[in-house]
Amino acid sequence: MLYPDLILSEPEVREILNLIWESVYGKLQSNATEKDWLKYQDTAFNRVNMVARWLNPISTSIPTTSGTASKRPGNGM
Numbered sequence: 001m002l003y004p005d006l007i008l009s010e011p012e013v014r015e016i017l018n019l020i021w022e023s024v025y026g027k028l029q030s031n032a033t034e035k036d037w038l039k040y041q042d043t044a045f046n047r048v049n050m051v052a053r054w055l056n057p058i059s060t061s062i063p064t065t066s067g068t069a070s071k072r073p074g075n076g077m
Helices: 010-023 034-055
Strands: none
């Protein structure tokens, strides 16, 4: 999570998830295969991990769709 201490209301959570669905996933209007989407999701998780590390260098990493977490020096992974 980028902001683990941020408390959001249910309408705020829905709005954020809808914005992600629209801006990151293009409302899933692509003709991509499931394999393509999984690769795209892994790339998206890696980007989130990069931002999370930049915002908080001691934060934990987010698992990828393959079930492995990004390895980072200093966090025991």
